Amino acid sequence: MTFLRLEDLTKRFGEFTAVENVDLSIERGEFVSLLGPSGCGKTTTLQMIAGLQEPTAGRIVLGGTDITRLPPNKRGLGIVFQSYALFPHMDATGNVAFGLEMKGIGRSERQERARAALKLVKLDHLADRFPKEMSGGQRQRVALARALVIEPPVLLLDEPLSNLDAKLREEMRIELRLLQQEIGVTTILVTHDQEEALSMSDRVVVMEDGRIAQIAAPLELYERPRDLFVSDFVGKTNLLEARVLSAGERGSVVGIEGHQIDLPGTDLGKLDKVTLSLRPEKLVMSDAADGVEAKVLAAIFLGANWLYRVQTPIGELFVTQPNSGRPGFSNGDKTWLSWPDGAVNIFSAEGRFDETH
């Protein structure tokens, strides 16, 4: 059953449309991410849900009630802002207890629940610290505890991890996800980091220029992006423009820079031009003469993986190969590059090939 529904939500700032016809249904307990490049309207969407921006058009329905025109202090939603927006003149306990105080909860219960919330985010030992005396990660947890303590029906997170360093960010991703599953709060996360969205969410909403480009579960989004924008934005990929040479029931042949590539089992019909998307990790490098010839231009060791840039007859490609413990290829090495059937996503001008046909 739908718990939170955004119906054709639109926001204009004068002539400029920041969010356009966003339509989204979220289940109770679901973790949904809004993913998109900077300026695509993620924050604006979140702020409309919170009541901090008034929608130009559309409706927001929470648990069956229309809350579109309800002021933010009557909605009871928990928000973690990108800047954390802690109250600098209150210590951690004071920050967390503020929401409870506004609910009219008595002093002793307030203190107790604030302490419990701080414990939940593993910060009970810093309950008396002021925001200024805490690290970024600690502040972030206080902000989270402050939002969670009021037991909001929906938790809204606006890039809560973007100010943390890489290692802490990864830890917090897991912690945040576990915490969310433990308390089962419906959560919307805004992020421009595709890894964050893929790793934490039940579903990801990709936004482009104020509109929804695709809504899908992480794996599906990654494996079957609906158009070129999503394919390029979510994960790394090699995009190759190709001309259709022949198409039929049993398969098609496309040409890239005079080189032919077979696409068995794919009937490209009357299409003339397509774009192929090849994920770097789906490519296989081997010495056996299979696929296309490749020459290594650059080899970068990333620890768990090798990242190669290779020269092939169909263009320069990125390839990632798992680190097997033995030395990888080095610059100038000649090798062969192949990929399994079905590893190629094909896009026409209208979008993904197998959805448009």
Next chain:
Amino acid sequence: MKRINATPYLLTAPGVLFFSALLGAPMVMTLLLSLHSYDYTLGIQDDWTLANYLDVFTDSYFYVIFGRTLGLSLLVTVLCILIGAPEAYILSRMRNPWRSIFLLVVLGPLLVSVVVRTLGWAILFGGNGLLAKTTAALGLGEVSLMYTMTGMTVALVHVLVPFMVIPVWASLQKMDPQSEDAALTLGASPFTVIRRITLPQITPGILSGSIICFALTAAAFATPSIIGGRRMKVVATMIYDEYKNTLNWPMGATLAALLLFANIVIITSANRLVERRFAKVFE
């Protein structure tokens, strides 16, 4: 052996010299002058005495004037807070170009010479000024604010409000406006947000503005002398009278030293209070 790094001292030396020559020396001389006695026929004496201070402390006339100065300073400061702090807040909520325009309006008075501005008030307040004519037309009789506390207060507040707006404005700029949004989403009403979230965060600005307004009022001369005149003397105008009319320079110096001393005590203790209260909260 520990070597003393001379660079900081050398670098600050010109400034120190400049200030000690041009500010320190006259102050020390004023202080020394206050320790001489004065004779109406013979002039300044060569003796060393605390008689002037004793005179001030035993004469109720001086108490009235010091009390009035203190009262005026407090009143002007409070009014500056009540007008300047909301003004800065509203300004910070405005959008450009209105914000720039109104900021200029607020700071405008500072661009006009204090004497010119005060004379303007005098014309407005005077016997047959605009104020008197208006009140007469309303059947309230001719109200004149010349030579009154009210008149001085109005004119001083007008001059000093910008000195409150600027520091409050600065602390508003430092504030994260999202902390207000956060409080709203936690269920606070707009009024509670101002009282519990905004006000505490701009309090350092209000306090530093208060210190400026208080000190400037306590030492103000032009406005009290034009609007307050002889009838509403404050310490600054009294010092002037001692120097220029009575020619009792040692007494003038004594009053000046006491005014300076009182100002320093009040301001440093206010400052201490602010620092202790907010050390943990703000840099």
